[in-house]
Amino acid sequence: MELGHAKVYPRDINYIMMTPSAAGGGYVSFVHELGHALGLHHPWKSIGTYKDRLKRIEAREMQLKTYLANNKLYKDNIKVGNFGKTLGELRNEINKELAQLRQEKTAKIRLNPKIYFKRSTTENIMDYNGYNDTKTQEIIYNTFSEGTTFWKWQWDLMNEEVKTYHSKLL
Numbered sequence: 001m002e003l004g005h006a007k008v009y010p011r012d013i014n015y016i017m018m019t020p021s022a023a024g025g026g027y028v029s030f031v032h033e034l035g036h037a038l039g040l041h042h043p044w045k046s047i048g049t050y051k052d053r054l055k056r057i058e059a060r061e062m063q064l065k066t067y068l069a070n071n072k073l074y075k076d077n078i079k080v081g082n083f084g085k086t087l088g089e090l091r092n093e094i095n096k097e098l099a100q101l102r103q104e105k106t107a108k109i110r111l112n113p114k115i116y117f118k119r120s121t122t123e124n125i126m127d128y129n130g131y132n133d134t135k136t137q138e139i140i141y142n143t144f145s146e147g148t149t150f151w152k153w154q155w156d157l158m159n160e161e162v163k164t165y166h167s168k169l170l
């Protein structure tokens with residue numbers, strides 16, 4: 001189940017971490033983690049997927065834009081309250097953060113699964129073999145057992161990720 005770790009975002013990240021048992025236990029866990037590193041989320045809704053993070057990004061964007069708007073009449077060289085910085089420096093930092101948030105938002109929209117399935121109900125490699133239901137303490141097994149497929153849109157996305165982020169010669 002959770003035998004390794006790889007991040008979906010930032011999109012150009014390139015590490016996969018696996019426990020020795022998972023690494024020695026056949027190809028499925030490795031391919032699953034590779035899927036994450038190439039932009040794939042699990043096929044069910046989770047904190048790591050788009051919606052919750054997108055909400056937080058949008059709230060932060062609103063906060064930063066409101067600050068810029070409320071202070072737009074002041075000059076760059078004004079010292080800002082407790083920050084020990086000038087307003088100009090703070091504006092630069094805010095604009096940098098806004099650019100990062102925009103980039104992440106675009107990625108989230110692109111990488112979000114189009115359809116969500118219940119956990120452990122598909123043959124997909126990005127699904128789980130099973131999981132422990134925290135409410136009922138029941139172990140739910142996936143009748144498809146080990147994942148065997150990627151879906152067409154996942155192949156397309158992985159291709160795009162490889163071309164865009166992982167194919168540059170050093």
Ligand SMILES: [Zn+2]
Pocket residue numbers: 032036042
């Ligand atoms: Zn996973």
